[in-house]
Amino acid sequence: MHVMGGGDVGGAKTQIMNTVTGLARRNDVMLLSFRAGPFADEARERGIDVRVIERHNPFRAARAMRDLVDEFEPDIIHCHGGRANLMGAMVRRTRRVPVLTTVHSDYKLDYMGNPFKQHTFGTANAVALRFLDFYQPVADRMARTLIERGFDPERIVKIYNGMEFKRPEGALDRAQYLRETFGAEIAEGDVLCGIAARLTAVKDIATTVRGFAAALKEAPQLRLFIAGEGEDEEMLRRLCTQLGVAERVTFCGWVAPVEPFFRAMDINLLSSVSETFPYSILEGICAGCATICSDVGGMPELIDTGENGYIFPVGDDKQLARYMVRLANDAAQRQAFAEALYQKASRDFSKDKMCERQEANYRHVLARFHRPKEERESIVICGAYGRGNAGDDAILEAIVREMRALAPERTICVMSRRPKETRLNYRTGAVYTFNVLSVLRRFRRAALYINGGGSLMQDVTSTRSIWYYCYTLHAAKKRGCKVMMYGCGIGPINRMGNRKMAARTIDRSVDRITLRDDNSRALLAEMGVTRPDIRVSADPTIILDPAPQEIVRLALEQSGIDPDGRYIGFGLRNWPGLDGALPEIAAAAEYAYRRHGLTPVFVPIEFPSDLTPAERVGALLSCPWHAVRTRLPIETTIGILARMQTVVGIRLHSLMFSAGQGVPVVGMSYDIKVDGFLKYIGSRTCLQLRSVRADELCRLIDECVSGALDGEVCRTAEMLREREQENVRGAAKLLGIEN
Template sequence: MKVIHLISGGDSGGAKTHVLSLLAHLNETITAQLVCFRDGPFAEEARQLGIPTEIMAGNHIFRIRRQLTRYILDGGFQVIHCHGARANMIGAMLRRTTGLPVCSTVHSDYKLDYMGRPFSRLTFGNINALALRQLDFRIGVSDAMVDLLIRRNFPPDRFFTIYNGIDFTPAPPQGDRLPYLRGLGLDADENSVVVGIAARLNPVKDIATLVRGFAKAYAQCSRLRLLIAGDGEERQKLETLARELGVKRQVCFAGWISGGMDRFYSALDVNALTSVSETFPYALTEGARFHLATVATAVGGIPALIDTDVNGYLFTPGDDDALGRALAALAQDDALRRAMGERLYEKASSQFSIQRTVDTQLHIYEEIVRRHSRPKAARDGIVICGAYGRGNAGDDAILEAILQEMRSIDPDMPTLVLSKNPKETRLAYRVRAVQRFNYPAWRASMRHAKLYINGGGSLIQDVTSRRSLWFYLHNISTAKRMGCKVQMYGCGIGPVTRPSHRKMAARVLNAAVDVITLREPDSQAELRSMGVTKPKVLLTADPALTLRSAPPEKTDSVLLQAGVPTGGRYLCFALRKWRGFEEKAPVFAAAAEYAYEKHGLTPVFLAVEKHQDPLAAAIAAQGLRVPHYFLNDAGGAGTIIGALARMEVVVSMRLHALIFAAGQGIPLVGVVYDPKVSSFLRYIGQDLFADLTELTAPKLCAMIDRAVEQAAQPERQAAAVARLQEMEHGNVQIAKELLGL
């Protein structure tokens, strides 16, 4: 493969490090040609690293475009890769003259690149923003950068994510630190805990917050010292601030440090970063290489590296109180500081190495070439509709699973999702999404799609809303009229209570649906009783059964932020408000106290629907006399699954809490407010459930006793779930057949 990289040639900082280290390693596998629009130190360093480098200087943009067009076509390049505003502008022009795919790595927020320079922002900033929209693909340095651009209405399915990686080969011994620190001007001794930062002293880095936070921490722990490596326009103001706060002697402004940064990081105890905006800073991985405990702002891609309370501390930009507390905690506890540094090193070295970055970039190029070469067709792709974008982790888990399975069939398949909150759906799943009531948009997509998926869950029912039944039936009919194949995907049916609704549903499903795959047998019986006979009907399973738990450190972070110790023994309650719930709430409280006293299980109330379930949890826990915790926002499906996997027993009204926990082999107790709950439990051979209306404290406590017994023998449930996971593949197989693949 041959890729040409375009860059101005005057770059510095993280962008320079990223491009030079990436190209040096890429050229071990492919041809990665660098073209700079000026000569100078950047191009010279590239040559020294063995990167093939050309200079095409000058201000005549159209002459440079002609030069580059000939050079690219004669050289047989396959991808044009841009870095920075000037390269993006020229890359946008080269799309037409070369016919090649053009991508750009977005190293920083283009709206902040010219902070304090209004004329440059008005000209270069706006030109860059326009050029970025003309390119085929964009690569964000961190998921947070991708999210930022998607919020600005860039197409969500034309993005890739890459993280800055470094070489984690252990550095040679750096010598005694005390002479080095004193040589820089820091008043330190053998007992000092040294906090350090390497950064430009400008407003974006917000070093003032670091100085204020340090002063508050120093008031609690006099061992602390602060070493600031860097220079910039704010230096004098920062020195004045340190003097005013009474920490002038404990803070050292060392200026730019020569001789490499290994010596600097090896002399620190704590690495800090206080920026208000970042992509994914090298300063943190360089510190992690030296096993440094780290405190940083929760901006850009930093939360991808730091799991707060697990391998470091995150705080909101400008919050010097939180920063001060974190620095004091690390200064006062040597064991904690070392443990966090070790855990950060383990994660960074395995997930953020330069080899991982290079491998990611090669996969990106392969996908760009593949997608660019995809044959044009009159019909291509899918439209997915369901109860998405409502804040319900169960419904959104269905979407996540369907998208995952569709990408396993065809990773480049165009996809549109109908969502109540399309902005949230675009961000979460990197997929095109429109408002579910934007009739012209999704109708137009149906004209060109091959397959319409009515996506999981109990959509065909009239208990919660008759309008939703009409909506889904109308969409199914429209999709068929527009020429789509139609699949109802791993769904539940009913209850449909009104005779007129049953008749209408049967008429639409018989006329417009090609295949219905069902998640449990009761839905099959409901279809038969409604008179649905035309579509092919198969028994499969809920798509959410295929989802996996988040990495342990992510789950740990979610639990710790909610105040839940990670090593405890827990009984989970996943509750929702329903008719009669408040009357039964004392039953859950009594069962929670019983389980704590008899089995030593601490109650944890987990919200699946984060907008509604916390209220149900608060009602149930009112007056509870034993320790208990609330997980009101456990994140997405992965972290919810991870949290449920830490429970010994799960008592749930929420179907998807039962599905997630079942997939982890956790003993279940179901509280049935809707037939879908008992249908699923029977399907996996589980008999521990009771109707909400008939629930009593003795009955619930007895079921918890039996579930605790089952915890020691998980084989039966695990076998049932494994069988369902195998059956779930039927959903994918049907979709594949309907797509003609």
């Protein structure tokens, strides 16, 4: 049963209509509307069972809706919009049917510019949302917004808008269409930019106008067509006059149908402050437009910046202008972007694909809703998470990704130092690592406990940590969990008492161990661990891919680094013995610049602590150097390291990320885990941190830059990815899943 207010317009209306008509091919669908009118009439004409309840009293409307629920007996109630959410929340109290709502837009911005509606209808919707069972945001960005506002990530399933992607038939005389429809005359060679949106604050058309005015200085052939109506129209007309571009801007008013409008355009623009997955972009793609849009909603999932379109930061009219100039002056790129984006959108965001995702979401919701309370179903993951270390964050990202692919209907809970941040970044449940009572409660419902990645079993940082991690292994096993140590490293464990305790706990409590290097296996054998099933695999982070090239380029530019330069990367960390090595590292960096033309770039893995050794080396350099001074997403960090000619690392994950991308590495070992990794991949390029000498570093840099190791490095990357799958096979076996 789909429930809607009945006055829905724009993208929400299109999405609801596409969904109900698509689902009706294979399912019994009832559409309940609280208003008669064109929407209900159109759905009825398309063969949908439409019921209309016109009751101003919400209690009477809810009573009528309950009667329809009893008559239709739906498996799921699917709400769209504020009034539908309110009715769904009222019916949910007395009917055991899961209620799902699609969040088409940011409910706090739905009535932006209208304080009365914002504080009445908007508040009622915000309250009703808290009383529903599941939430279906349109695209990932809206999911993030809901989690930030305290919604449970385990009750969120995503959807993406879809439409029929059919190339328009026949030719369009765009000059005639624009003249006859809008009274606009265009000249040969004009490049037309179009934006179709309501002229309201949330659409931020002013940014489009300012960007257009700036772009016009370098690309005078540009024209701007604004299709839409709204309260901001007079303000926008005044802005065009103030910027001196009124003669090149045409206000088209409300445009219907919108297809010929987009067919007449060369570039489709969007500058909204908030969106989910706007249909105006999909319609422009279908019509063959190149696309530039603000970084909102699911646009990053649709558009690969620099490959099939451009995404600019919200409100950044200067970046918008730069992208407009690029496309205005390059017809071939416009055509290439338009074709590439059409191919991707028609493959991944069609109406049929949307309906497939919707049915999959329904199955997921129903399985969760009707799961027996006594069933063990969750996966608990423990590690050194929530401390700002990119290596540990990458481990968690990889494990969560693999568990979701392996068992998508199972919930995941992460033990984290910053549970709120973890819920937001990884869309999982989370508890504070040392909240023992909460952890034990999670163990009672867990099917699998993963002691996840990294080197948790060591006593170099502290004895307390190894005792705590061993306690969690014991407690999880005692409460009935299957227990796995996942893609981890072991040691060093220096104290004999810690060794005995760890060996005894692992032998008694762990079912399966996958290790990221042979040294760890040898240490377990030395400790006398024999009972668990032990396999050698690889670090989980090997599966992570770099961010798209244009995203990496932008990150480099923001750090003041020329994306087209040649660089040697350094991944440093503070550690005893570093002071003596700093002059040697600086001398090697200077050598790489003078001999090979490689500018040093310092890439922090743990931010901001890794910037301190970077600054200390930089102070010793006379050559140019750069440092990445902002915290970046893991994929972007990997992408930056992948751009290096070679990487010199103390940080283990600077070496792992680089080797996984086929970049030659030089290791400076401070710990057996670095030795173990480099030995595992067969690398000869490893020095001990305490005895680093510039001449040895320079020799190894020469070998890496020469290309002599390229084939070996590529084979290593393939080997690591293949072996990493042993981690997944181990988890699948413990969960009883054929993989």
